[in-house]
Amino acid sequence: MENLLSERIKSTPSSFIRNIFKTVSDPEIISFAGGLPNPISFPSEELKISSQRIIDKYKGKVFQYSTTPGLIELRQVIAERYNKKFNLNLEIENIIITTGSQQALDLISKVTLNKDDGVIVEKPTFLGALQVFSQYQPKFRSVTLKDDGLDIQELKMAVLEKNKMMYTIPDFQNPTGLSYSKENKKAIVDVIKDKEFVLIEDDPYGELRFEDEHEPYMGLSCMKYGVVLGSFSKTITPGMRLGYIISYNKELLNKISLAKEASDLHTNIFSQYLIYDYLINNDLDEHIAKIRKLYKAQADAMICAMEKYFPKEVTFTRPKGGMFLWVTLPKHVNALSIFEKAVQNKVTFVPGDPFFVDDIQRNTLRLNYTNADSNTIEEGIKRLGKLLYEVI
């Protein structure tokens, strides 16, 4: 089949995580590998009411073809929410609904990347982003993510080259759980503000904060091609695949819309009405407050258990929000090589490897704490700790 395939698909790595999903189905395994929201956080009853109401109210419209950029009423509600929260002045035309944030990354790549174009990424960064970018065969330039944000010296070096895109997750980053500090964001803006590449601030976790307020976005107002990605996946439901792209640059959004038209015509309109109806009839902030409380308790349970059961040579991040934390083992321990033993011990995680484009730190791993209760988390960390004592 080699002759049939595009260079593009040959360059696309398959996802470690989704391969795990396929192979690991033993219900006794405690999984810290995925990135699933806790199902108890889904507002099922409210969505059930909304699903009735929209069929009665909007009739055939919820089942018919629709326009590519998305339901106007939903885009209006999103614009108002961001305007209020971040003191912006977004209009409907500043927002495009996408089939999840993953599609947003694909569309922006489609619109901008030729082969070998530069893409600046965090080291480490979200493996799903690396996967979607890889389809377009770019040249990755990685910038180390430190405890308080990007390494500014490395960033200065990276922007010396020509780039088309810079991909960041400034809040509760996936995989590390780290956030950019206010000062770091300011320093980044100083370096990149005049650059003519797309700055993506991917913000699926920003609402899931255990403390503090959300800092303003870096590029939205001050970069020519500043883009923010948002999603309802972590606050309402991921199964609906509803994300959105925000930008003041309508010319760029028009091109993204053209790419979307060719890619899937439009995002599921039933779900757009459903989420819209949910948003105007319920208090999303009240709902999010519950999720925050839930996830903070689970994060605390994980950290507490790691302090109790992990060897003292093992370090880890202490996220102030989001869904993940990042574990660093002693240099000589390869996380990938102990993965199979972990599965035998009925616990899983994601080894650090797939989150790097270079300088792979093989002694790292990602843990997710959102999809298990505190007791299960303690038991899983206990199993993992036992294994770590064996290999360290």
Add this chain to the structure above:
Amino acid sequence: MENLLSERIKSTPSSFIRNIFKTVSDPEIISFAGGLPNPISFPSEELKISSQRIIDKYKGKVFQYSTTPGLIELRQVIAERYNKKFNLNLEIENIIITTGSQQALDLISKVTLNKDDGVIVEKPTFLGALQVFSQYQPKFRSVTLKDDGLDIQELKMAVLEKNKMMYTIPDFQNPTGLSYSKENKKAIVDVIKDKEFVLIEDDPYGELRFEDEHEPYMGLSCMKYGVVLGSFSKTITPGMRLGYIISYNKELLNKISLAKEASDLHTNIFSQYLIYDYLINNDLDEHIAKIRKLYKAQADAMICAMEKYFPKEVTFTRPKGGMFLWVTLPKHVNALSIFEKAVQNKVTFVPGDPFFVDDIQRNTLRLNYTNADSNTIEEGIKRLGKLLYEVI
């Protein structure tokens, strides 16, 4: 912004039809331009019941992340339906759920096409397909579509070159409403059966037949890379964006699944459960029988009105199913040039231009008959006929 854009997006034409949708919102205009199913064909009450039932029955699963190839139960039902209808032996693994057929075309292109790779298309063909293929900058090779199918001599010439893909709509083609005869399908198979390109048989309209039975597919069983595309858009609801790819070649499907993972992770799982629940609790064939009757009456109304109101120099196809028919004006009349006058006369259509990659027949136009009742159709054709008498 030119410097930022990919060559890919610069090669992608914007859709004439969707531009029309944007500009024409006058409710007094009778539109034969779109390709919308009639909203009275949506099984709204049944889908309302299903939407409640799936939330009660499957709970969090309908809102959670899911697997890339799609809901196993739904794929099973699709496999069984095709096995029964076409005497096939498809398994779950032979089917991938896509975010509409449009995404299926995008994914297959992503997986196969490098720049300048050959793609064989009908002349004329579906403009949405030309749009999605154009993103990958292929070399189009067009083969004339005649009353009974493809021109075999032209096809023989087209396959002399190296191609990666051949795109066909053998039943009730968009835009012409024409179908390939049994003999034509056989002749095509004789020409292409040993070729190592992907044969796409796009079949969104096959169920909407006013008479006869569906002929077997050409490439599914006898070509190495035979692919059939199906969709629930024309039989249940297009708003859910639910299509599917069928192929016996699991190696190809694995690559398509990898591309889908990078493109949107998976298709809306709520809708997959919804359509699955609808299918196992209702008789789809009974529902389709109603749609057939409705569309046949509307097609008859349009043909009858054209015979009455169109100048005798104008010819048109008489489809035995589907949603469209194709009008040929005298050679000297340019359909695009009378479009604006038509809008002033409160009737719209799609000029033939965007359906061609070469040898544009500017004296052609496409009419849709599914989204208006018979009286409205007669009035619209009357308006169009009046205009045609003026310009001929």
